[in-house]
Amino acid sequence: xxxxxxxxxxxxxxxxxxxxxxxxxxxxxxxxxxxxxxxxxxxxxxxxxxxxxxxxxxxxxxxxxxxxxxxxxxxxxxxxxxxxxxxxxxxxxxxxxxxxxxxxxxxxxxxxxxxxxxxxxxxxxxxxxxxxxxxxxxxxxxxxxxxxxxxxxxxxxxxxxxxxxxxxxxxxxxxxxxxxxxxxxxxxxxxxxxxxxxxxxxxxxxxxxxxxxxxxxxxxxxxxxxxxxxxxxxxxxxxxxxxxxxxxxxxxxxxxxxxxxxxxxxxxxxxxxxxxxxxxxxxxxxxxxxxxxxxxxxxxxxxxxxxxxxxxxxxxxxxxxxxxxxx
Amino acid sequence: xxxxxxxxxxxxxxxxxxxxxxxxxxxxxxxxxxxxxxxxxxxxxxxxxxxxxxxxxxxxxxxxxxxxxxxxxxxxxxxxxxxxxxxxxxxxxxxxxxxxxxxxxxxxxxxxxxxxxxxxxxxxxxxxxxxxxxxxxxxxxxxxxxxxxxxxxxxxxxxxxxxxxxxxxxxxxxxxxxxxxxxxxxxxxxxxxxxxxxxxxxxxxxxxxxxxxxxxxxxxxxxxxxxxxxxxxxxxxxxxxxxxxxxxxxxxxxxxxxxxxxxxxxxxxxxxxxxxxxxxxxxxxxxxxx
Numbered sequence: 001x002x003x004x005x006x007x008x009x010x011x012x013x014x015x016x017x018x019x020x021x022x023x024x025x026x027x028x029x030x031x032x033x034x035x036x037x038x039x040x041x042x043x044x045x046x047x048x049x050x051x052x053x054x055x056x057x058x059x060x061x062x063x064x065x066x067x068x069x070x071x072x073x074x075x076x077x078x079x080x081x082x083x084x085x086x087x088x089x090x091x092x093x094x095x096x097x098x099x100x101x102x103x104x105x106x107x108x109x110x111x112x113x114x115x116x117x118x119x120x121x122x123x124x125x126x127x128x129x130x131x132x133x134x135x136x137x138x139x140x141x142x143x144x145x146x147x148x149x150x151x152x153x154x155x156x157x158x159x160x161x162x163x164x165x166x167x168x169x170x171x172x173x174x175x176x177x178x179x180x181x182x183x184x185x186x187x188x189x190x191x192x193x194x195x196x197x198x199x200x201x202x203x204x205x206x207x208x209x210x211x212x213x214x215x216x217x218x219x220x221x222x223x224x225x226x227x228x229x230x231x232x233x234x235x236x237x238x239x240x241x242x243x244x245x246x247x248x249x250x251x252x253x254x255x256x257x258x259x260x261x262x263x264x265x266x267x268x269x270x271x272x273x274x275x276x277x278x279x280x281x282x283x284x285x286x287x288x289x290x291x292x293x294x295x296x297x298x299x300x301x302x303x304x305x306x307x308x309x310x311x312x313x314x315x316x317x318x319x320x321x322x323x324x325x326x327x
Numbered sequence: 328x329x330x331x332x333x334x335x336x337x338x339x340x341x342x343x344x345x346x347x348x349x350x351x352x353x354x355x356x357x358x359x360x361x362x363x364x365x366x367x368x369x370x371x372x373x374x375x376x377x378x379x380x381x382x383x384x385x386x387x388x389x390x391x392x393x394x395x396x397x398x399x400x401x402x403x404x405x406x407x408x409x410x411x412x413x414x415x416x417x418x419x420x421x422x423x424x425x426x427x428x429x430x431x432x433x434x435x436x437x438x439x440x441x442x443x444x445x446x447x448x449x450x451x452x453x454x455x456x457x458x459x460x461x462x463x464x465x466x467x468x469x470x471x472x473x474x475x476x477x478x479x480x481x482x483x484x485x486x487x488x489x490x491x492x493x494x495x496x497x498x499x500x501x502x503x504x505x506x507x508x509x510x511x512x513x514x515x516x517x518x519x520x521x522x523x524x525x526x527x528x529x530x531x532x533x534x535x536x537x538x539x540x541x542x543x544x545x546x547x548x549x550x551x552x553x554x555x556x557x558x559x560x561x562x563x564x565x566x567x568x569x570x571x572x573x574x575x576x577x578x579x580x581x582x583x584x585x586x587x588x589x590x591x592x593x594x595x596x597x598x599x600x601x602x603x604x605x606x607x608x609x610x611x612x613x614x615x616x617x
Contacts, residue, residue, distance in 0.1 A: 297435025
């Protein structure tokens with residue numbers, strides 16, 4: 001194999017590779033292999049899309065946030081409230097959900113991205129707690145602690161009803177995830193995406209070459225909020241229920257952990273981490289949630305100590321090691 | 328008129344007692360952040376541990392209150408010093424994300440362990456007999472224990488400030504916060520200083536957890552539930568400052584109590600809005616340096 005120079009590697013990085021088809025093949029195969037677990041499949045696709053949105057700001061732009069569920073929740077409640085109050089068409093409702101989450105992301109981004117470090121962390125937490133409180137107290141609109149009930153979602157394209165087996169939900173969320181992935185893939189390889197990586201790696205230099213750093217970060221934050229909102233909207237439409245847990249700190253933490261286990265800043269960490277986490281949770285957490293959190297915590301500590309970069313990071317290191325050995 | 332006055336007095340009293348607990352728990356976090364730049368989200372775990380040790384010693388073994396608090400502080404300080412040497416110190420040079428994930432992992436483990444040992448219910452603290460009376464000022468009555476917290480809090484703050492401003496150890500901490508490299512060049516053993524400060528901060532958190540078990544109930548979710556308040560105190564006060572968090576805690580404690588007392592519907596909501604407003608005005612915190 002010819003050795004690529006760093007420039008060549010960068011120029012070619014946007015080209016499609018064969019293994020990028022794997023997640024999609026697995027998703028299609030999953031439909032036929034596990035017809036009883038379509039609801040779990042749907043949840044996994046939503047989680048992958050949500051983790052992708054987090055990867056944009058965490059992995060590429062380097063903004064550490066504990067409050068990303070805020071935008072997921074805004075999207076979910078928007079889609080839910082629309083469906084309750086007569087807007088039954090799902091695709092357009094999803095657009096509205098993304099747009100409103102984006103506006104919330106833009107406004108909060110303008111405020112919180114003036115700070116950094118621990119203060120920024122606290123503010124991201126504060127946003128998610130604030131919205132949770134708001135959703136809890138505004139029960140005339142959101143259903144409060146009982147959750148939002150009575151959603152009715154029209155068939156997709158006017159033809160595919162959301163059935164009780166979750167078949168339509170499976171393909172619907174997979175379709176939205178695919179669109180979201182294509183968008184993210186184009187975005188991170190664009191000059192905009194490159195500038196985010198630059199900001200993460202060296203803020204001072206990016207300032208020096210004239211990049212409008214704060215504007216870029218706020219834009220990325222808002223785009224990420226849009227995608228998270230769409231993911232929330234999909235969850236609301238496919239499960240036809242919105243509970244307070246969509247905008248909880250637990251959800252923010254869980255999505256962060258999924259992304260970390262998969263690997264941040266690689267676009268595919270979401271595709272690995274989310275299914276592993278969701279399937280493990282489905283298998284283990286139901287029998288004993290106390291132990292689940294203990295092992296989850298231990299695993300987090302171990303990943304930070306020994307396996308930074310998650311599954312993908314460790315895989316990359318192993319590949320590099322094998323190649324070096326061969327040459 | 329009388330009623331308005333007594334409400335104000337009552338809010339100030341309870342709010343200040345609450346603020347004392349918040350400050351005692353959070354001040355260690357502020358110093359850790361300023362000294363090592365470490366985002367220790369698991370700081371509340373030490374407060375929770377202090378609370379559990381105190382309550383268990385008192386209820387289970389009949390240990391007197393003061394002794395139980397002292398033992399809790401020593402145990403937590405020792406454990407935290409070991410953790411600092413073995414784990415935390417490896418992550419001082421790591422990124423913020425690693426520190427956050429590591430400390431969240433610690434919280435998960437501590438929460439699960441607490442639930443395993445003590446069960447999911449909050450631990451009831453039996454207030455010592457001398458504080459089980461009520462103090463009456465005109466028309467208002469207060470539980471004596473809260474009064475004790477108030478006085479103990481002020482005494483502790485005074486001692487802490489004296490220690491930081493007047494002792495050699497305090498001068499070393501201030502020097503290392505201001506400029507770590509310079510402090511190192513002058514022969515200050517910053518590694519040892521970090522460990523000692525970390526243990527001291529954890530001991531204070533344990534003290535706050537034990538003293539305040541009657542205000543902030545000791546339950547397995549403690550570290551997560553109050554995390555955002557501890558962080559607000561530190562961020563609004565200004566990272567690395569000793570004095571800043573005190574005023575931030577007073578502001579937060581009193582206004583939180585006032586909001587929950589006067590507008591229970593949207594109490595917590597206003598606190599967050601106020602926090603945003605303060606940090607929009609001064610992103611580095613009230614007493615932080617730009």
